[in-house]
Amino acid sequence: MTHTPAAHTAPASRTTASAEPRHPARTLVRRLVRSRSLLAAAPVALMTAVALTDLLTPDWLHVSPVMAAVPVLASVLLPLWATASLGCAALAVTAALQADAGQWGRPDSDVVLFSLFVVGLTSMAACCLRGRRERQLQQIRSVAETAQRALMHPLPHRIGSLALRGVYLPAESEARIGGDFYEALATPYGTRILVGDVRGKGLPAVGASAALLGAFRELAHQERSLTRVAERLDERARRQIAAVDGILEEGRTDGALFTERFATALLVEFPPGEPLARLVHCGHPEPFLVRAGRVHGVLPDRPGAPLGLGDLLETAPPVQTLPFGPGDRLLLYTDGFVEARDRHGRFLDLTARVEAHAGRPLEAMVAGLRRDLGRHVRGDLGDDAALVALERLPARPDAAPPGHRPAAP
Structure with missing residues (x-):
């Protein structure tokens, strides 16, 4: 299933995606x-x-x-x-x-x-x-809008052969920022995506999000292996845990607070010139793969520990390889989308909602999922919610194949 929305021809500049949050609080003010x-x-x-x-x-x-x-x-x-x-x-x-x-x-x-x-x-x-x-x-x-722009950059419309759309909805509409985060970077090893969710709320969660995003922006360009990026992020999360716990309970060394602070994360890599995606699950909800109008949950072969709890496992988080050709879509999200309840306590059926919008252009699909979430909870989110949708675009007819070099005159 291949869609060719107009946004696919947009340059890979970091402009705010139209499917990203349009400041619901500002709309409410109007x-x-x-x-x-x-x-x-x-x-x-x-x-x-x-x-x-x-x-x-x-x-x-x-x-x-x-x-x-x-x-x-x-x-x-x-x-x-x-x-x-x-x-x-x-x-x-x-x-x-x-x-x-x-x-x-x-x-x-x-x-x-x-x-x-x-x-x-x-x-x-x-x-x-x-x-x-x-x-x-x-x-x-x-101030909150400025902090959000500094903490979490707007997603580009396109990176290479990938079209991207994202949405971020904080639980506190006036806060604008919270513990969920995402980032998309073009690196020497391909396009790398990070979606995560810090346990907890308030300033400690925002600080942890900022630390992990800053570390990812640096590590994604330095580390060749996606597994190594996840390991370094886990080390950064543990240092953040130790720093916060030291501030909250100075002198306490029994580790009682250790398991109370962590972040789930999903790292995705799209190698250049290869029709595949590599995923590293760190305790995060599994993404959805949309292929030919069908929706599939991408369960991890062996899930890894959340960031900050990596030393509980003796092995490094495994890499999962997934075929990802033209027209395929990958939907990454945080638990705010799957744990959202309506007034009767019923969860949002995200799988059904993705299937309902699978045939629409990427931007329309993301906008529809955002509307479905808002209608389900009646504007009363209990947790932050973030979503990133990616689509592999068809190769341009005039594009040179990977590794091709023009002949010398």
């Missing part, structure tokens, strides 16, 4: 802005409804004190100047209603007006506080 524009008329509608009700009800029933809800509602929806204006308008309308009912100057009328004045001032103060918190949140989002 929706909230549109909602606020519709709700902006709510305080005015409430003030009008209270005034008409007070005018149309008998003299013994006065609903004008409900007018105090107008500045409160405005402080939630509108900026400071609008809150102040509606507070003053509510005070003026209430005074007019009191005068029309002959209540002006009475003690109960003075209490209502004074209460409305105090509520208006309090609403303005709350509006100022809300504005300050929104500005702080915007600054945090900006």
Whole structure:
């Protein structure tokens, strides 16, 4: 099954893939802005409804004190100047209603007006506080976006004969970054891919992700063997574990925290000029192979230990070789995609969803899987989720065969 989407002709530059995260929090902000524009008329509608009700009800029933809800509602929806204006308008309308009912100057009328004045001032103060918190949140989002770009580079659209698409969804929509990570590099030994998931959350998980990504970017160009890359990453993970454990429990040497910190990972290598892929499983969920519209789970011949626990096994992680020709696709993901539950506790059937999108272009398939995950959990992810899809493209007719050198003139 061969697809030729337009993105396949894109150069191998590190531009943000359109199937990668389009900042769901930013989309939510836009929706909230549109909602606020519709709700902006709510305080005015409430003030009008209270005034008409007070005018149309008998003299013994006065609903004008409900007018105090107008500045409160405005402080939630509108900026400071609008809150102040509606507070003053509510005070003026209430005074007019009191005068029309002959209540002006009475003690109960003075209490209502004074209460409305105090509520208006309090609403303005709350509006100022809300504005300050929104500005702080915007600054945090900006810092988080910068940190994500520095930590996890956007995937290129294409590396050699491989088309790539990726998506990353953090569990905390405002955090933008978490413990899942991926990277794709063109190296002297072919294209090398890393997908991983650090156990835990928070800053320790982000720090471990940054350490492993930095090590992979260096080792992928240095080590000829993919197994050796995995071994060196395991060493780096163990040093990270020792450093974090030393900080958390200084002086504790019984190793009780050792097994609580690790990272699952899957390393994939596509040698230049060979229609195959090499995989090293380090305790990570098995990828999917999509071939001729059929989806196959790529179970490891012998799974390796997660990064950070490699010394528990006496042997190095084995390399698995997989035929990977033109039109074949490989889907790498973290457990956030397979362990996502809906409100009834049911897991997402990722195999079925991949089969449903297998016939679509690569970019559309990844976008569809992302939508399926969001619909399944109703926007409430319990864990970070990352996915990388790769497709071997047909050889270009004008491309020279591997190892071919042009004749000297």
